Amino acid sequence: MPINNDILGIYKQVYVLTGGTAVSYIVETANRNISIDANPKILIAGSPKTRIMDIGGITETISISAPILIGGGAAYDGRALVGNKITEILNPASATLPILKSASYSISEGGGSVSITLESDGYSGSGNSGFYIVNSTTPHPSLNPVGTGGSGTTAFGPTRVARFYDFRAKIGGRQYFIQEASVDVNVETQKTYFINPYNFSDPAAGYGSPSIGGGGGGTALLSQLSGNGISIVYGSQFPHIGVNGITISGKGKGAVVVGSNYASETTAGITTQAAGVTVLASAEDVTFALEIAGTAGNNPSGTPTWQNLIAGIGLSKSIINATSFSVSTGILTVEFDFMCYVV
Secondary structure: OOOOOOOOOOOEEEEEEEOOEEEEEOOOEEEEEEEEEEEEEOOOOOOOOOOEEEEEEEEEEEEEEEEOEEEHHHHHOHHHHHHHHHHHHHOHHHOOOOEEEEEEEEEEOOEEEEEEEEEEOOOOOOOOOOEEEEEOOOOOHHHOOEOOOEOOOOOOOOEEEOOHHHEEEEEOOEEEEEEEEEEEEEEEEEEEOOOOOOOOOOHHHOOOOOOOOOOOOOEEEOOOOOOOOEEEOOOOOOOEEEEEEEEEEEEEEEEEOOOOHHHOHHHHOEOOOEOOEEEEOOOOEEOEEEEEEEEHHHOOOOOEEEEEOOOOOOOOOEEEEEEEEEOOOOOEEEEEEEEEOOO
16 A cells, blocks of 8 residues: 555645736646647767757646636636636737637537637746646635635625526527527637847746746746746747637527517618628628526525626627527527627
8 A cells, every 4th residue: 555545536726827826726637738849859970869959839728627617616617717718819918828829619408518628838847837636635815705714705605506597699689598609708818939139048948937048047037927928038939829809609599588679680680790780681780699597706696687697798799690599399590609808
């Protein structure tokens, strides 16, 4: 038997650096992959022994699967993580690694969840790692009421997984209960490596301090994303990561109420789209929204309200680029595809 027969399982917490602070999120699974482009070089040197390596840049991806929650835990679920990371991308002054690469929302009868991919530079030094695990034997603070480990004044506590009946789509004044839907958020990123334009100062010291012109590990270029700056020295292949754009698209299936404008193709049909608005057959320009039920401060006892599914991003400037209205002896449904202007 092992020397220390430690207890394994759920006794851990996942932290992701958000806005410069390590934040614990409620997740189902998490995985970090770090790879370095490295190849042996076989050269004419009088021996078949490989003594030279061609070492390139570092690629780090973090994959997280997290639920969409209703109640106290909603502030730290997958939807919250994506919303916080989108907010960072839109404001470089608050951005920290890892940055959002993609997020896929899935809404069905089985519950709501988000699959998230984050991207970082591969550096995992003390105080700079954007993702790490710690041992924990207590519930997440958002799941406890005040006085039993919860924080703030919000009455945290009861939490459940969001189901399909917690979501709705709005096309103008028409509101559809969502049976199933998917939303894809994609961020175009670019990695760039630079030649050091400054003098070296103790290149063996590693990352270095954030001062241009020397110190610690050579030249440390100031960077919001790195926390302590990026030290450009030989032997360091940490990339600069740029964000070029964000795209949001999705599709859904909603229930239609018989005897209302929802089921009338003369008013609800989709026609040629204008810039930033959905145009119905009635020649009415309307806005689009994909929303989830919630309460102020995620207080379960608060007054329910409808909130944007993706915090920090307005989906009102969208176009519906495909619809399918199905009539049968069962429930009437409308299926739609949408694309968003990120506002």
